[in-house]
Amino acid sequence: MPANKPFKINRxxxxxxFNDLTAVVHYTRAAHSLGLWASExxxxxxYFPDKGAHLLEAGCGAGRxxxxxxxxxxxxxxxxxxxxxxxxxxxxxxxxxxxxITLFHADATRLSLCHVMRDKAFDGALFMFNGLMQIPLxxxxxxxxxxxxxxxxxxxxxxxTTHDRNSSAAEQALWRLEARRWAQGKQHPALREFxxxxxxxxxxxxxxxxxxxxxxxxxxxxxxxWAHVHDVLRRAVASESAAVRDFSDECxxxxxxxxx
Ligand SMILES: C[S@@+](CC[C@H](N)C(=O)[O-])C[C@H]1O[C@@H](n2cnc3c(N)ncnc32)[C@H](O)[C@@H]1O
Numbered sequence: 403m404p405a406n407k408p409f410k411i412n413r414x415x416x417x418x419x420f421n422d423l424t425a426v427v428h429y430t431r432a433a434h435s436l437g438l439w440a441s442e443x444x445x446x447x448x449y450f451p452d453k454g455a456h457l458l459e460a461g462c463g464a465g466r467x468x469x470x471x472x473x474x475x476x477x478x479x480x481x482x483x484x485x486x487x488x489x490x491x492x493x494x495x496x497x498x499x500x501x502x503i504t505l506f507h508a509d510a511t512r513l514s515l516c517h518v519m520r521d522k523a524f525d526g527a528l529f530m531f532n533g534l535m536q537i538p539l540x541x542x543x544x545x546x547x548x549x550x551x552x553x554x555x556x557x558x559x560x561x562x563t564t565h566d567r568n569s570s571a572a573e574q575a576l577w578r579l580e581a582r583r584w585a586q587g588k589q590h591p592a593l594r595e596f597x598x599x600x601x602x603x604x605x606x607x608x609x610x611x612x613x614x615x616x617x618x619x620x621x622x623x624x625x626x627x628w629a630h631v632h633d634v635l636r637r638a639v640a641s642e643s644a645a646v647r648d649f650s651d652e653c654x655x656x657x658x659x660x661x662x
Contacts, residue, residue, distance in 0.1 A: 408591040411538045411600055411610050413484075413509065420485035424607035426464070430491040432649055433464035440640035441655065442467070442530065446474070449559050449657055454478065455525035460510045460550060461533025465492030465503075472501040480518070482508040510546035511537060513553060523555045529562040531650060535612045538594050540622070543612070547626035551660050558660040560628055563653040566635070567597060567613045619656060628658035 419425060438446070450457065453475045462468045462481035469492075471479055481503055483489050489507055496503050508516040510529070527550050537543045550560065568574045583589045584596045592600055595612065602608045614622075616633070623630050633656045636642070 411592050411594060411598065413511070413538065413542070416536055416538065416610050417484050419608040419610065420463075420483075421487040422607050423487075424605065425485075426487045426491060428606050429464040429466065429488055430495075433466040433469055433491065433495055436466060436645060436649055437473075438467065438470040439636070439642055439646045439650070441636045441642065443470075444639055445561060445655055445657070446471070446528075449561055450476075450526050452525070456480075456523075458482075458522075458524040458527040458550070458553065460527060460529040460546070461531075461536075462492055462505070463488045463531075463533075465495045465505075467528060467530045468492065468503050468505075469495055469499065469501060472496075472499075472503055477502075479503045480506070480522070480524070482506045482510075482516075482518075484509040510534070510549065511542050513546075513549035519553050522553045524553055524558055525555060526559040526561075527554055529560070532563050532565060532611060532653065534562050535564050535614065536610055538598070538610060538612070540595060540612075540618070544622050544626050547622060547628060551627035554660045556660055556662040559631075560656075560658045560660070562656050563636075564619060564656065565611060565613045565651065566654050567615055569635070569652050623656075623658050627661050629661045631657040631659050633657070 456478040457471065457476060459468045459479065459481040462483050468479055468481040484507065486507060489505060493505055496505065506516065506518045513519050534543055534546060537546055567577050581596065590600065597613045599613060600610045620630055633654055636653050636655065639655065
């Protein structure tokens with residue numbers, strides 16, 4: 403990298419962070435012992451009632467959600483991630499628990515290049531625990547939404563999550579400060595768009611995440627072939643165990659249907 407070019411978050415940085423040992427241990431532990439959150443289980447039961455449905459899980463990580471879907475009786479599952487180290491963990495978990503899930507390596511923004519996706523028409527897709535929001539730049543998140551739509555049937559259901567920017571008064575105050583920094587060009591130089599965060603937590607590792615507002619996601623769905631069905635904060639769906647709250651903060655679930 404030329405010395406005068408400031409470091410910017412891009413897909414290679416995000417992928418390297420997910421392949422990092424700290425992140426791999428964190429997500430592998432969750433895949434083995436945490437399973438689905440109560441809220442995820444309720445929404446999956448509600449929006450994917452057919453166990454024979456052909457489902458695609460994007461950003462499956464170490465297999466937490468795909469494994470749980472298999473254990474709930476879903477039998478036609480494809481799952482992918484772009485972080486090889488997490489995929490290796492998912493693979494060994496699926497083998498250990500005898501789960502016949504088609505696992506493959508792919509980038510959600512480049513699904514059309516993936517031979518496994520040729521001629522596929524899924525009944526539904528999931529991009530759980532903020533994976534979509536870990537794609538830097540809005541145009542790339544839209545590309546991923548479009549590419550997932552392209553391999554789904556009309557009427558297919560999409561379930562994903564985001565983090566709200568304003569879920570508490572303290573956060574609202576922080577984002578007001580951040581807006582001032584952006585207006586003055588004083589934001590963290592690695593960030594690409596207002597709403598981006600890049601942070602490090604003990605036990606989780608480095609995380610890039612874009613925190614959108616509602617209007618942004620509604621517009622992105624509309625622009626990429628999805629019709630908004632419902633969105634809801636996790637706490638309004640279920641109260642989660644301490645273990646789940648320790649693993650993940652409050653989030654907003656989004657449900658959309660592929661437009662005809
Ligand atoms: C927060 S983790 C969640 C992992 C898993 N779904 C879970 O709930 O435990 C987000 C996942 O999205 C994946 N991801 C992010 N951007 C991606 C992309 N462009 N293509 C494929 N996977 C991606 C990451 O590698 C990571 O495994």
